[in-house]
Amino acid sequence: MLAVCAIALVIAFISSTLVLAKSPALPSWNDTATTTAIEDFVTRITTEGGPDFVPVVDRIAVFDMDGTLIVEKPMPAALAPIVDGIKAAVAKDPSIAERSTIAAFLKGDRQALAAAGEAGMVELISTAIAGRTLDEAAADLGNELRSADGKLAGVKPYQPMLELIDYLEANGFTVWICSGSPLLFTRSFSEQAFGIPVERVMGTTLVTKFTERDGRSQLVVGDSIDHINDKEGKPPTINQAIGKRPLLVGGNVLSGGDIAMMRYSRDRDGPSLQLLINHDDAAREFAYAEPDNFSLGAAEKYGFHVVSMKDDWATVFAP
Amino acid sequence: MLAVCAIALVIAFISSTLVLAKSPALPSWNDTATTTAIEDFVTRITTEGGPDFVPVVDRIAVFDMDGTLIVEKPMPAALAPIVDGIKAAVAKDPSIAERSTIAAFLKGDRQALAAAGEAGMVELISTAIAGRTLDEAAADLGNELRSADGKLAGVKPYQPMLELIDYLEANGFTVWICSGSPLLFTRSFSEQAFGIPVERVMGTTLVTKFTERDGRSQLVVGDSIDHINDKEGKPPTINQAIGKRPLLVGGNVLSGGDIAMMRYSRDRDGPSLQLLINHDDAAREFAYAEPDNFSLGAAEKYGFHVVSMKDDWATVFAP
Structure with missing residues (x-):
């Protein structure tokens, strides 16, 4: 019996080792069908003379951010740094506190905030920064998101996705972010967190107006989307x-x-490749699904690859 | 008397040679204060350890297109390839021909078209391509702008500006276009005409809508700006x-x-540098001024450098 157990353990160890065998370029990815599909795709589109070769100028990868490159549960990172701005706006004009999204935010009512969705988040951001110059708002956001030693706070990237970005760039890709978060917010850390420069960030935008303040031309943030x-x-x-x-798109x-x-x-x-990240790892991150399974249904219909955080990722966060 | 004349001629020759002495990087620019200002600026911002050094990531140059990089008189290049589209739209719906801008266009009434300005041009473009997919419209524009041998027709770049773009890129600049012309139009030749890739083109945009046609996802061009x-x-x-x-902006x-x-x-x-191109060369291009001299007044007020096509450019067009 002991021998049988020992053999079973050895088999379990070998198979787990096999499952965890790592690609040199993607060490935080398990050796699964998904990882193989990514590597095969990159090999095909970079093989000169091959049928699927794609020139460097067309090697464009676009990633969503919240839930794809960084954690978006329990709350999107964009909400953290705007508390002060909201409180300042309410101090100036108490009637602002009566708006439903603002009220939910001040009460910490996460359910109501979640229901307000992206539009609600944008309302919070615009309330926090409307009327300010873009330069000021950007500088303040940059400070609020960093601790005294310059480290990013509140932004938690997935290690496998950072490796995927590096791997794609090493293969001639230009990598962009296309996020629902406000453009100004994402730009305040995209270079530091992902090595993606501000000009390769897309996001939700508020109306800005060119004007002059104190003898200097400024873009001033409006209160409309x-x-x-x-x-x-x-x-x-x-x-x-x-x-x-885009040649490759990643979302969640x-x-x-x-x-x-x-x-x-x-x-x-x-050729093209689409990666849909499924948040199915309650132990290491959060497990959440769509009530109607819309995204997973679309993945099946259109042939997107589903990335299981639980099965495809050996590591979720950098140690 | 003959001797005096000969001496005068020699002096005239020497001084004209002096004026025309050319910079190796900018051979189509005369050796004038403007050219020196450009070269001094580039030297200052690229001198490591100097007080005006600017890191490569911030070396951003933005140029207007019509009248700055290419000829915009007697008519902006964007108007040339849309004749067929307008005629097709009118054939489908004759009432379109009654709109004032369309009527002016069909009559060849340049004065009325000029009065309609950028908004009029956008109305023409949207009439020509509304309802079409972006992919089709882009492919057609690309064909209409090129002759059978692939050469660009109707787009006439200024040789000194092509040299300036090369010179800036050689000094670590990233060069963008920010034009009033429709984005789709400018992108159809920016790489071929200026070596500027499509992702570094900004322009006037029409509303586009994501939809499905014949089982394929498409962006369809709307009829609103x-x-x-x-x-x-x-x-x-x-x-x-x-x-x-931007570190450097060129306009006209x-x-x-x-x-x-x-x-x-x-x-x-x-530091920063602004170049305002003045169309003062009736012999080699077109001479035109603003009735209120608004731009030249702004140049004086804000310290922009005025580029005189007549005095600062040795060559206007490539031979």
């Missing part, structure tokens, strides 16, 4: 910023927000 | 695309359309 960068709003933003259909399961841009990538002429 | 990229509309576009104030005298983005550049923290 220019574009909500979610769902069917993402492909037009990608077209405006990049002018091409939460509200179906990334399906349109994944379809836009899939329907390019030539 | 999303953003007119002119005057005070240019700095918000620059912020959305680049996220930084015509309607004051580039002054806002030149001020936006001038008011960055640290």
